[in-house]
Amino acid sequence: MIKLIVIRFLVGGFFVSGFSVLGTIFKPKSFAALFGAAPSVALATLALTIKTDGAFYAALEARSMLGGSAAFFVYAWCAMILLHREKPETKFATAGLLVIWLIVAMALWWAFLRRGA
Amino acid sequence: MTMSIRVNPAALKEAKWHEYAIRFFLGGLITVATGLIAKSFGPAFGGLFLAFPAIFPATATLIATHEKERKRRVGLDGTRRGRDAAALESRGTALSTIGLFAFGLIVWRLLPMHRAWLILTSAAGSWFAISVLVWRLRIFLHRA
Numbered sequence: 001m002i003k004l005i006v007i008r009f010l011v012g013g014f015f016v017s018g019f020s021v022l023g024t025i026f027k028p029k030s031f032a033a034l035f036g037a038a039p040s041v042a043l044a045t046l047a048l049t050i051k052t053d054g055a056f057y058a059a060l061e062a063r064s065m066l067g068g069s070a071a072f073f074v075y076a077w078c079a080m081i082l083l084h085r086e087k088p089e090t091k092f093a094t095a096g097l098l099v100i101w102l103i104v105a106m107a108l109w110w111a112f113l114r115r116g117a
Numbered sequence: 118m119t120m121s122i123r124v125n126p127a128a129l130k131e132a133k134w135h136e137y138a139i140r141f142f143l144g145g146l147i148t149v150a151t152g153l154i155a156k157s158f159g160p161a162f163g164g165l166f167l168a169f170p171a172i173f174p175a176t177a178t179l180i181a182t183h184e185k186e187r188k189r190r191v192g193l194d195g196t197r198r199g200r201d202a203a204a205l206e207s208r209g210t211a212l213s214t215i216g217l218f219a220f221g222l223i224v225w226r227l228l229p230m231h232r233a234w235l236i237l238t239s240a241a242g243s244w245f246a247i248s249v250l251v252w253r254l255r256i257f258l259h260r261a
Contacts, residue, residue: 008152009145016144016172017137023176024132027123029202030256033209034248036176039220039241042167044148046224049155050233057160059228064164065221069214072168076211079177083204090181090203094174105165113161 008048015040037072067108075101120256136179140172147171168217173210177203212255216248 023035042065049058078100082093147169155163181199188195223240 005149005152008149012148013141013145015148017141020137020140020172020176021129024128025124025126027125027128028120029205030209031120031122031249031252033206034213034216034252036173036206036210037168037170037213037217037248039167039217039244040144041147041151041169041171042217042220042224043237043241044144045151045167046228046237047233048148048152049160050228053160055229055233058233059225060160061155061164061167062221062224062228064161065167066218066225068165068168069218069221071165072170072217073211073214075170076173076207076214079173080204080207080211083200083207087197087200090200091174091178094177094203094207098170098174101170105169109162109165113165115161 004048004052008044011048012041012044015044037069037076064109064113067113068105070108071101071104074104131183132179139175143172143175168214168221170210177206180206209252212251213244213248215251216244216246219247220244 019035019038019040023032023038026032026035042062046058046062049061075097079094079097082088082097083090086093147166151163151166151169154166157163181203183199184202185195185199188198220240220243223243224236227239228236
């Protein structure tokens with residue numbers, strides 16, 4: 001169990017760091033920003049889940065990822081509007097708005113995803 | 118006029134080592150958390166967290182800080198510029214979530230019937246292609 005957690009941590013860290021390096025080196029900035037929603041955690045998690053729990057289990061996780069992605073869109077769009085119009089501190093705005101992601105993701109899960117594939 | 122995509126490796130020198138360490142740590146943490154949530158509450162719930170914006174707040178804050186510092190070095194208050202850079206990052210990220218949705222869709226529909234590495238690679242390629250397409254489309258519509 002501990003070994004699996006350590007492997008997950010290292011693989012997840014590797015994928016997230018790798019995509020964030022790509023986001024750093026590309027120009028223009030509007031293009032580099034696309035890496036903000038790179039499937040880094042998804043790739044790391046799914047690759048390991050396929051090994052441990054099989055393809056059907058991983059596919060079910062990917063199905064729910066659709067709800068998470070839609071919530072991510074709402075979150076990022078709200079962050080853009082808030083930063084552009086209200087001028088808050090970036091760290092407080094982006095961290096505080098994670099509640100929006102949680103609410104939208106939970107709502108979509110409750111409405112469409114909780115019954116399984 | 119077309120907006121060309123360039124690679125600037127020198128940008129890596131601007132970031133400090135601890136900024137990469139934070140991203141590595143948060144990435145590792147959310148990957149572990151996603152696995153544990155799926156084990157406790159099932160894959161249909163845990164899967165939501167495959168698209169959790171875990172490192173976005175840290176990335177946007179670092180971008181705003183870098184822009185602010187750059188302006189300060191030439192004697193200007195870069196607070197507004199920093200926030201604008203973070204807002205731009207948010208917009209690009211929002212566009213890219215459309216590609217992330219496609220990634221999930223491809224893995225969900227095709228993974229059980231095909232080789233895993235092929236599906237994950239195709240899904241990642243589709244994320245990139247769709248994100249770039251949406252980005253280009255937005256520029257085109259903005260200029261039209």
